[in-house]
Amino acid sequence: MRVDHRISDKATLLTRFSLNQINGPVTNPDQTAIDPSFGVNFFDHQRNATVKYSRTITPRLSFVTAFSYIRSTPFFPTINHGGPGAQLR
Numbered sequence: 246m247r248v249d250h251r252i253s254d255k256a257t258l259l260t261r262f263s264l265n266q267i268n269g270p271v272t273n274p275d276q277t278a279i280d281p282s283f284g285v286n287f288f289d290h291q292r293n294a295t296v297k298y299s300r301t302i303t304p305r306l307s308f309v310t311a312f313s314y315i316r317s318t319p320f321f322p323t324i325n326h327g328g329p330g331a332q333l334r
Contacts, residue, residue, distance in 0.1 A: 255301040265291040289319045 247261040267289040297311040 257299045259295070259297040259299075261293070261295040263291075263293045265289075267291065287319055289317060291318075292316045 246263070247259070250258045250260075252258055268287065292315070294314045295311065296313075297309065300308045302308055
């Protein structure tokens with residue numbers, strides 16, 4: 246979502262927010278040729294927010310202030326849900 250607002254003839258405000266939910270397997274083509282079931286599942290929740298204020302002081306001088314926030318929280322679920330003491334088979 247993005248909103249542009251013209252405050253006056255000399256001032257503008259831009260705001261933007263995006264949310265992206267990514268999930269899927271990460272695969273290695275060399276490994277999948279040996280074992281087609283090979284792949285690492287992942288989930289990534291990405292967020293981005295921006296606020297930008299621009300003001301024209303004179304035709305040759307302008308003022309810009311911007312603030313941005315980015316967060317990415319990747320998660321790789323484990324196949325072995327038995328915990329650290331679980332036996333591998």
